[in-house]
Amino acid sequence: xxxLRLLTGAEARAAxxxxxxxxxxxxxxxxSVGFMQxxxxxxxxxxWQGVAEQAEAGATLLMVAETDGEIVGTVQVGVAQxxxxxxxxxxxxxxxxxxxxGQGLGRQLMMAIEQEAAKAGKTLLVLDTAxxxxxxxxxxxxxxxxxxxxxxxxxxxxxxxxxxxxxxxRLA
Numbered sequence: 001x002x003x004l005r006l007l008t009g010a011e012a013r014a015a016x017x018x019x020x021x022x023x024x025x026x027x028x029x030x031x032s033v034g035f036m037q038x039x040x041x042x043x044x045x046x047x048w049q050g051v052a053e054q055a056e057a058g059a060t061l062l063m064v065a066e067t068d069g070e071i072v073g074t075v076q077v078g079v080a081q082x083x084x085x086x087x088x089x090x091x092x093x094x095x096x097x098x099x100x101x102g103q104g105l106g107r108q109l110m111m112a113i114e115q116e117a118a119k120a121g122k123t124l125l126v127l128d129t130a131x132x133x134x135x136x137x138x139x140x141x142x143x144x145x146x147x148x149x150x151x152x153x154x155x156x157x158x159x160x161x162x163x164x165x166x167x168x169x170r171l172a
Contacts, residue, residue, distance in 0.1 A: 002067045002105065004112045009056020015064060016052065018071030020044035026095045027157045032130035032164075033093055037157045051076065061089075061120065063113045065096070065105045072100035075109040077117045077125065089117045091127035094135065106135075110142050114171060123172040130154065131163040144169045 007015060020041035027039040035043070054060035059080035065073035078090040091113070096105045117125055129135045131149050140146060144167040153164035 002065055002072070002100075002103070002108075004063060004065050004108060006112075006116055007055060007062045007064060009052055012048070012052035012055045012062050015071060016045060016048045017041070019048045019051075019064070019074060022071055022074055022095050022097045023047065023093075025097050025099075029098055030157060031095070031135070032133065032154055032156050032162050033095065034154070035157060036155065036159070039157065054078075054080075060092075061113060061116050063109055063116065065100070065109055067100060072097045073105045073109050075113045077113055077120075077122070079117065079120050079122060087121070087123045089120070089122040089125050091125050094138075106138050107142065110138070114169070118171045124168060124170055126166065126168045128153070128164045128166050130156070131165045136165055139167045139169075142169075 023044040024039055024041040026033060027035045027037060051060060051062060055062045059078065061077045061079055063075050064071050073096040075094045076092040078092060081088050094106055094109060147166040147168060149163050149165050151163045152161040154162050156162045
């Protein structure tokens with residue numbers, strides 16, 4: 001049985017080991033999510049400590065998917081924006097552990113975090129994802145609109161430049 005839940009800052013801190021495992025699995029599997037290979041769960045700890053601080057400050061919504069008490073997926077929305085963007089949020093790090101893929105968890109996480117973002121007063125979400133990646137195909141099926149592609153925006157975790165596709169979705 002898989003459950004989804006939004007974490008508080010304290011819950012996020014307690015979840016760091018599981019979050020580290022999901023991130024390390026994703027980077028090792030080739031996901032372009034900001035980190036380079038080789039990448040271990042220990043390498044991910046400082047990143048998740050920062051996310052826990054942001055969750056505690058109310059700057060980030062952090063959602064996890066758990067199966068039998070183990071974190072198998074996560075997604076975030078950055079809700080702290082500049083004064084002229086109070087309506088907008090940035091979707092970040094949709095990650096599903098390789099052992100839990102193909103079960104619809106990405107879709108479930110996206111639907112749940114979009115609802116939480118709307119509750120937080122967000123009416124527009126934006127995201128970027130590696131062009132040509134498996135993740136890119138998920139977003140149009142969930143109602144996201146493709147804006148365009150930026151060449152050489154980031155790097156693949158194993159090296160080499162990677163184009164990035166930008167998407168948006170209106171929540172209201």
